[in-house]
Amino acid sequence: MSVLIQPLAVSAYTATSALGHGLESHLAALSTQRGGLRENDFSSAPLACWIGRVEGVEDAPLPAAHAAWECRNNRLAWLGLQQDRFLDRVLDARQRYGASRVALVLGTSTASIGATEEGYRHLDDEGRMPPELRRPPVHAPHSLAGFVAEALGLEGPCLTVSTACSSSAKVFANAERLIRLGLADAAVVGGVDTLCDSVLFGFNALELVSPEPCRPFDQARHGISIGEAAGFALLERVNAAPDAPRLLGYGESSDAHHMSTPHPEGLGAELALGDALARAGLRASQVDYINLHGTASQKNDEVEAALVARAFPASTRASSTKGFTGHTLGAAGILEAVVALLAIRENFVPGNLGCTHPDEACGPQLALKSEPHTVNVALSNSFGFGGNNACLAFGRAPA
Amino acid sequence: MSTLNVCVEGMGVWSPLAGDFEALKAMLAGAPTEAPPARPTASTLPANERRRAPESVLLAVEVAGQAVAMSGYDAAELPCVFSSAYGDQLISDYMCATLASAPAELSPTRFHNSVHNAPAGYWTIATGCHATSSAISAGRASLGAGLLEAATLCAAEERPVLLVCSDIKGNGPLGDMSGTKSSFGIALVLSPAATSRTVAQLELHLVPHANHALRPAPATGAWYETNPIAASAWPLMQNLAKGEGECTLAAAETLALRVVLETSA
Numbered sequence: 081m082s083v084l085i086q087p088l089a090v091s092a093y094t095a096t097s098a099l100g101h102g103l104e105s106h107l108a109a110l111s112t113q114r115g116g117l118r119e120n121d122f123s124s125a126p127l128a129c130w131i132g133r134v135e136g137v138e139d140a141p142l143p144a145a146h147a148a149w150e151c152r153n154n155r156l157a158w159l160g161l162q163q164d165r166f167l168d169r170v171l172d173a174r175q176r177y178g179a180s181r182v183a184l185v186l187g188t189s190t191a192s193i194g195a196t197e198e199g200y201r202h203l204d205d206e207g208r209m210p211p212e213l214r215r216p217p218v219h220a221p222h223s224l225a226g227f228v229a230e231a232l233g234l235e236g237p238c239l240t241v242s243t244a245c246s247s248s249a250k251v252f253a254n255a256e257r258l259i260r261l262g263l264a265d266a267a268v269v270g271g272v273d274t275l276c277d278s279v280l281f282g283f284n285a286l287e288l289v290s291p292e293p294c295r296p297f298d299q300a301r302h303g304i305s306i307g308e309a310a311g312f313a314l315l316e317r318v319n320a321a322p323d324a325p326r327l328l329g330y331g332e333s334s335d336a337h338h339m340s341t342p343h344p345e346g347l348g349a350e351l352a353l354g355d356a357l358a359r360a361g362l363r364a365s366q367v368d369y370i371n372l373h374g375t376a377s378q379k380n381d382e383v384e385a386a387l388v389a390r391a392f393p394a395s396t397r398a399s400s401t402k403g404f405t406g407h408t409l410g411a412a413g414i415l416e417a418v419v420a421l422l423a424i425r426e427n428f429v430p431g432n433l434g435c436t437h438p439d440e441a442c443g444p445q446l447a448l449k450s451e452p453h454t455v456n457v458a459l460s461n462s463f464g465f466g467g468n469n470a471c472l473a474f475g476r477a478p479a
Numbered sequence: 480m481s482t483l484n485v486c487v488e489g490m491g492v493w494s495p496l497a498g499d500f501e502a503l504k505a506m507l508a509g510a511p512t513e514a515p516p517a518r519p520t521a522s523t524l525p526a527n528e529r530r531r532a533p534e535s536v537l538l539a540v541e542v543a544g545q546a547v548a549m550s551g552y553d554a555a556e557l558p559c560v561f562s563s564a565y566g567d568q569l570i571s572d573y574m575c576a577t578l579a580s581a582p583a584e585l586s587p588t589r590f591h592n593s594v595h596n597a598p599a600g601y602w603t604i605a606t607g608c609h610a611t612s613s614a615i616s617a618g619r620a621s622l623g624a625g626l627l628e629a630a631t632l633c634a635a636e637e638r639p640v641l642l643v644c645s646d647i648k649g650n651g652p653l654g655d656m657s658g659t660k661s662s663f664g665i666a667l668v669l670s671p672a673a674t675s676r677t678v679a680q681l682e683l684h685l686v687p688h689a690n691h692a693l694r695p696a697p698a699t700g701a702w703y704e705t706n707p708i709a710a711s712a713w714p715l716m717q718n719l720a721k722g723e724g725e726c727t728l729a730a731a732e733t734l735a736l737r738v739v740l741e742t743s744a
Contacts, residue, residue, distance in 0.1 A: 125582045180687030180734065189594065193571065196653060200575035209652045219656040221566055221595055222618040229732060235687055238731035239624050240616040242566070242595035250613060254628065257635040263481060263627075263685060277578040282590035284583075332611035334603040336555075340591040351609055465591055466600025468612060 082358035087328050088256060090313050090474065091321035092169035094160060095418040097309035097405045098132035102163035107422055110430040111450050115404045117293045117305050123280045124201065130293045131275060132307020132406025134159070142227075149227035151195035151218050153188070153274040157228055160272065160310025169314055170232050173266045176320075179235040183264035184225060185254045186240055187247025187271035189410030189464075192223040194276035224272050236264050242410065244464030245373075247271055248311065249413025249472055253330045255315050266320075270312035273410040279306055286340060288377055294407070295434035296374035296400035297381050297442055304375045307406025311414030313421075325424050328457070328473040329360025335467025342463060346383040349373075349461065352469040353391065360473040362457060367396050367473075369423045369458040370445070371416045374400020374432070375407050380463065382441050389443030397453055398445040403433030413462040417472055420458035424476050429453045481685035485630045486677040488552070488639065489668030490719060491545025493519050493538060494709065495661055496702065499545055504720045519664075523547075523554070524605050531588070532601055535567035538664045539598035539645045540605070546666035547606075551676055552639055554606035557668070558632055559599060559641040561614045562625030564707040565649065565657045566595045572651040598643065621646075622665070622711035623728030623736045629669055630683055639670040644708045660705035665712050673743065679722060682739040689735035692727050715740075 094102055098116030099109040109116060117130045140159045142150050161167045174182055199213040209219075217226050225240045237258055241247050248271025255267035273279075283289045283306060290303035315327060333355060335348035342349070357364065370392070373384055381400075388398050401419050408415050423429060431450040438446050447453075460472045490500045497503040498515025506512045519541035521529055529537070539561055547554045565571075570593045577585050594600070596614030603612050611632075617624030622644045629642035645664030649657045673680065686692070695710075703709035711728055715738060718724030722742035730736040 123582070124578070127582075180685075193575075196571065196656075197575050197578050199652060200579040203579075203652060207652065208655055214656070216656045216658070217618065219653055220564060220618055221616040222564070222621075226618055226732070235731070235733045237624070237627060237685075237734060238617060238620075239628060241613060242616060243599070243612075243614050244594045244596055253611075254613075254631075257631045260635055261483065261631060263483070263631065277582055278574055278590075278593070281578060281582045281585045282574075282587075282593070285585045285587035285590055287587075332613075334599070334609050334612045336603045336607050336609055338604065339597070339600050348609060464596065465594050466596045466612075466614075467603065468596055468599065468614075 082355045084361045085256060085329060085359045087318055087326040088259060088315045089318045089321035089324040090327055090421060091316050091324045092166055093313040093418050093421055094164035094166040095311040095415050096134060096160040096163055097408060097415055098134060098307050099404055103422060107426060109404060111428060113431055113433060113450055115433050117406055122275045124277055127280055127284060128291055129289045130305040132305060133275060134308055146231055148215055149218060151192040153190060153192040153224055153272055154227045156274050156308060156310045157224055157272045160312060166312055170268055173314060174233060177265040179233055181236055181265040182234050183236040183255055183258045183267040184229050184234045184238045185251040185267060185269050186225045186228060187251045187410050187413055188224045188240060188273055189242055189244050189247055190273045190276055190279060191221045192218050193278050194274055197277050243468040244466060245409050245412055246462040246464035246468045246470040247410040247413060249462035249470035250332060252327055252472055253332055266316045268312060268314055271411045271414045272310040273408055274308045279409060290376060293434060294376035294403055296376040296402050296432055297385055297439050297446060298435040299437045299439055301376040301381060304377055305406040307408040309405060309408035309411040309415040311411060311418050323477050325421050326475050326477060328475045329356045331355025331471040333469045337467050340465050342380055342383050346387040348467050348469040349384060349387055349463055352471040356471040356473045362473060364392050367392060367457050367459055368455040369429050370398040371420045371460040372398055372400040373461040373463045374402055376402060381439060385439050385441035388445050392445055394444040396445050397429040397447045399430055399432035399447045401430050416460045420460045420474050423455045423458050424474060427452060427454050483630045483634050483683040485633050485669040485671060485681050486673050487667050487679040487681060488670050488676045489546035489550030491542035491666035493541050493664045503716060507717060507720050528601060533567050533570055533592045534647045536598045536601045538647055538662055539643050540602055542645060542664040542666035543602055543641060543643045546668045547641060550668035552668060555608045557639055557641045558610040559602060559612045560625060560629040561599045562621045562644045563616060564618055564621040564646050565659060567593060568647060568649040568653055568657055572653045619707050620729035620731050622708050623730035627730050627736055633669045633671050637671045639668060642667045642669060646706055646708045661702060663706040663709035679719060680741045680743060684737040686735040686737050688733055690733050692735050693729045
């Protein structure tokens, strides 16, 4: 069913997470095995766990012109947009194509619910939102994309994708379709999720949060560590940036199994993988690196490890980088897409921080330590609640 | 290119006043209609899921089930796009209130039902659908952006697609912010080319910089103004009922979607 797509150029990309602001801090941390998790110092009530918190968000208010959008999630978005000259690259694309020809598709699961939570902690005497938070657009899932569209001055198709932890992976698919049909000439894709009580106490209630820094794929793993991140990429047709790395394909599927547990045989994950390889015109043996979803939950890692072990040869390297950043939920798709792009740029495979004794289901592909490795093709897996799966395929521009 | 052509092959509607498309047509024609049950039936869900499912899921599944039944397609084969301006506002209100008073008591079930893709999750589980499913939002433009997204998926992949746009009535301080005072959902099954099941053809045109055309009309107090999906869908629903007409939907802050609806003879 899936048809080959024309690759798109990823002409600019950036990420901001617990590892730092921008690509170079990510590269430095990933290549030296320096994780970014810390003991939880964020939630409004104590909760013993580890988190991936971005430094400096509190000190980065939005410009006065956009103050109506003020909240932690949009602050992190704004901070993220300013790294790696990403903002300049978008403004340049806007100039070249026109504001209405650049689409904006952003993934988020938290959006700015943190601001809504804050309002509920400080309701006025009549039980209403306090005056400083009486800003309706902030209390909606579209807050992030609404703010970024305004901040970047983009007037093309504008969409929020909110499919839990696959949100900011799926945005690449939305953008590819818009460009393929000629409804846009370029697209800014990405996503931002921020720490908030909803996710910290929510995953805690599901007994999915680890009391120690998360250990993806380790036999002794005890669940996830939640993180926050912002990441963005600019997609254009290949002729506009012939030397840029490429989006080769993507796959999307539904488990049709359970709201909060993956399919036991990884059916949906395998469908998404097959879809991505088919659209990219790739065989599994051509994949050099896979950035795994690898949340460190018992079930996800067991199912994903088995899928990689059966679908790929030993020459493919694979790792989860959530031990470095925590699980950044709705931002995980873009953050890990950026890690895959960095692996291609630098010819290296980041190690699977936190894992010393791999689960029995793991094959020889799992890279425990960061290592130099030729990476021409890299995949990134993202699986979300509701059985929502996405797999992205990136590749180096042909020499 | 900024034009898309798709065909409508199934429709579903639910509002507190009209529980399906036939009732809506009768209402538009001024005939008396019977109000549907307060809780949408959502008969596509197995009985145990129906009891557990939150209101946003019941509403979305109800209209999705109507549209797919009319289209005759197998729901398992349809990629689906679920659009909502606010998601499950009742769960968000519950969560924010609980987090403010006793965060450790947060319900795990309500938390996993709070994800924006809960309707897509319940729907794909109930129908055994392994195709792509999405949950999107675009504020007040959630209907137009949803239609654009579903039509894009339909045209790009050349396969029929289910679109569901719905928002439930809000509650508490958050409901005060969203201003959503009634529940409403609409679903369309779109196909890339006309078939014997086609009920209407849609020509979609992107109209950029349409600030003026998108300025909301002065409020009249009509029921549909109290729901972001219904407010956008009102002109489109009238055209669907008539079998012809043009309307302009917001697809983004300044981007309009002109929808020309025709019924082939």
